[in-house]
Amino acid sequence: MFQGNWKCSKCGGAITELPFQPRSEAGLTCRTCYAKSKDPAGGGGSGNSYQNGAPADTSTLGASTHDDRDVPDFADFDSPSSEPMSDDGLGSPVATEKPKTTGNWQCATCGAAITSLPFTPRDVTSLKCIDCFKRSKA
Structure with missing residues (x-):
């Protein structure tokens, strides 16, 4: 208290x-x-x-x-946290933090090296670098 x-x-x-x-x-x-x-x-x-x-x-x-x-049983009022929780407590990442997957892939269109992706690729045969991906969506 x-x-x-x-x-x-x-x-x-x-x-x-x-x-x-x-x-x-x-x-x-x-x-x-x-x-x-x-x-x-x-x-x-x-x-x-x-x-x-x-x-x-x-x-x-x-x-x-x-x-x-x-008051929920798990509430701990005696030891306040000096930092806000970085997540919602449900195991999902914070909206501002996007998980990155690092690896060593090659763009299927131009052959450029891809070292980081915002997802884990299931199939790398059609993987595109950011530039080729943007051109394909334009």
Whole structure:
């Protein structure tokens, strides 16, 4: 858990502990407001933090009002990563990274050497260098 001195964006109540390191205070909610927004019977996120003209009771801000089913078992809040994940966690490469296959091939059209391809060739008999490939598509 991360200790800090933040304010709830809905009721203005104090937030002293979070299961994550926030980038900014925008959109942070205390446990009470979070529970109200998750529970349609509990107010449905009306945003009204006053009861009978007085501020709502904020003594339960430190108490957990949601069940642990909201947090996945594999969540590790105690050891934050300093780097963002380089992939989506599903084993596929990031969109900006294109996998390259290196080898020693020859262009079937002009005979130029091909050393790197953005795919693994199944058949090298019709393999073309980038220039011949572009000319064939023009």
